[in-house]
Amino acid sequence: MASIDTGGGDSGHKKGPGVKKAKKMSTRIDMTPMVDLGFLLITFFIFTTTMSSPSTMDLFMPKDTEKDEDQNKAKQSGALTILLAKDNTAYYYEGELAPDASNFKSVKFSELRQIIINKKKDVISRYVNDPKCVETKLTESKARGREKTRAEAEDECKQADMVVVIKPNKESTYKNTVDILDEMTINNIKRFALVNISPVEDELIAKTEGASGGQ
């Protein structure tokens, strides 16, 4: 036990016959309750502490434009449209949706990353080397204050044609929306858009869901 030593200061001093010898009390203190209390508090703080502070993810939305000519045109070859539906399912098509919906494919949400990676590889494989582009990107980023590395600039040039269009339907969850936006960061996709789903696509999803539900 922890103790405070106070004895021995006046040893050898003889007291007179009339002086009563004071009873020597032990100065040891029982520390056990203090330890108990200490650990109780530790336990409390461990349970109440949250170590990770929340982070934030940037999202830029375009201004809604009525005019057609204001809208960004995407190259057919580099476009990938991802549709999010209920229960972590997703659908996608490359380029424009075929009239007979032959390029409309169903996929599990977790498999989307591979599709995005494949699409990016595909776009990059068609890239014609253009050293000027990299230089412009580098000088541009320098002028803006946040200098890019060469690897970043090169990647940006190679995927210049790529655009991912994300269309969550009304039964998809917010989690899936954030996750797919996060996939854009993970795979370093520079151009992507969060767009409202069109009735045609909505119908196709409903049809596919109906067909798979009947099996």
Place this chain on the structure above:
Amino acid sequence: MPSVKIPKKSTDVDMTPFVDVAFLILTFFIMATKFKPPEAAEITTPNSVSTELLPDNDAILVSVDSAGRVFFEMLVQASPQLKYDVISNMNTTRNLGLTQEEMTKFKNKVPAVGMPIAQLKSYLSMNEEEMKRVKMPGIPVNDSLGGELYFWIRDAISVMAGKKTNYLIKGDNNTKYPIFDQVLNAFKKNDIYKFNLVTTPEGVPANTDRDRLNKAILSQRK
């Protein structure tokens, strides 16, 4: 045979180092803890690889819980008077008939509002205990303008003019997309296009482009 005498040892253990360590840990946890402010609704945010930290001042926070209830909150610890300005503004434009006292109560005791404007008066006239018990139905957002949320955002922007304001959206994992879309709409109608989505951080998955870029940037700095 001479008997071997085993010396009797004390069973007392010196607890001092143990106590020292215990209190050291205790001090650490007390210092590191930051208590969460009371929240109107339980919200589990999705994960993301983003590492940007959440700004906790000069921000407008719109939270959506899993049931689709929308809450509006102004994070203005540095100048709480702004909250009073918003409610008094709302009071005049909407003829709510709030008293000075009720508006002060809004400033001090209501962290996040989730009440339709029409029910604000009856909510603010309650005492604190009742206010805690009431389950707020959420701010209506379902029309082309973004519902009443539009007015909250508009008033908040006007009182926060001149400050660099962040617009935070905090959604639950199970929130349905249309509600989120309507919240975005309410912001867009106010000409705001840049948002911060509140997320829980997670690591970047290995062997992805971002992962490779991060490594390239790191090795270049070395």
